[in-house]
Amino acid sequence: MESPDHLPVLLEEALDALCLRADGVYVDGTFGRGGHSRALLQRLGAKGRLLALDKDRDAVVSAEALALSGDARFSLVHSSFARLAEQAEGLGRVDGILLDLGVSSPQLDTAERGFSFMRDGPLDMRMNVDAGLSAAQWLAQVAEKELVEVLRVYGEERFARRIAAAVVLQRAGQPITSTGQLAKLIEQAVPSREPGKHPATRSFQAIRIFLNDELGELQQGLQQSLAVLKPGGRLVVIAFHSLEDRIVKRFMRDQERGHDVHAPQWVTAAPTLRRIGKAVRPGEAEVARNPRARSAVMRVAERLVSG
Ligand SMILES: C[S@@+](CC[C@H](N)C(=O)[O-])C[C@H]1O[C@@H](n2cnc3c(N)ncnc32)[C@H](O)[C@@H]1O
Structure with missing residues (x-):
């Protein structure tokens, strides 16, 4: 079964x-x-x-x-x-x-786990929630340069610089705490679309891979x-x-x-x-x-x- x-x-x-x-x-x-x-x-x-x-x-x-x-x-x-x-x-x-x-x-389908840009939930993305930083905690304090690196290396994201700059600008005004908020921010920061792919796909993958090592x-x-x-x-x-x-x-x-x-x-x-x-x-x-x-x-x- x-x-x-x-x-x-x-x-x-x-x-x-x-x-x-x-x-x-x-x-x-x-x-x-x-x-x-x-x-x-x-x-x-x-x-x-x-x-x-x-x-x-x-x-x-x-x-x-x-x-x-x-x-x-x-x-x-x-x-x-x-x-x-x-x-x-x-x-x-x-x-x-x-x-x-x-x-x-x-994990992907449960909004509370914060893995999916399709479902609005708390920005977590940890497989083991008993250890390490949630994505929200990490995004609140990561240096812009490191964020660019993570998006590039683990997401192969072309627009890593633009996305990182948008994150830094946004968090200065208001913390980024939900998947919906992050997905929207990335959608606005990315100038072009890959066919059949949500613009936040690469960034979510990158952050998840990095946070969970x-x-x-x-x-x-x-x-x-x-x-x-x-x-x-x-x-x-x-x-x-x-x-x-x-x-x-x-x-x-x-x-x-x-x-x-x-x-x-x-x-x-x-x-x-x-x-x-x-x-x-x-x-x-x-x-x-x-x-x-x-x-x-x-x-x-x-x-x-x-x-
Ligand atoms: C693709 S699913 C496995 C599905 C499983 N084969 C099944 O048929 O139900 C991947 C699972 O691996 C776990 N996982 C990912 N990295 C892990 C690691 N380093 N150590 C142990 N479990 C891990 C995730 O939490 C997730 O539950």
């Missing part, structure tokens, strides 16, 4: 890529609403195990409603996958790790997967924009080649991963059913014995 508020992306493809064994041990680093986790549990036998993580408390709470918390094969921890190695310590080496990156549909945590999670996977174990990552996909692609390529490390001196390390197949994208039927799948790219690698 699929949760009505989140359709898992590339579900069959991801499960196939994990090469599930009925008695295997798996980690779902991004539980969300458990779409992938539930399908995975359905294919595991009585001896299989699944550890799920999510840095969003709402995701963890949703497992109760999904009646997953009664399943003895399953455990769910409120944690970032940037702490994958620590969280998976008690499991021994695992057979597969799945990371389905980014935000979930409930999405790229830094991805790097950490990928690196730690090497210590957590057993030889032959699979790493399956679904990315939703080019910045995160680039990181995944480079990581898998570098680990396959044997990369240079700097400790204690420059050496070429043994390869740790073997890439499996090419990047996988959803087909037309999936995109028609679930438009949020359209930008998904899945990459798969297998842990080697060496390295």
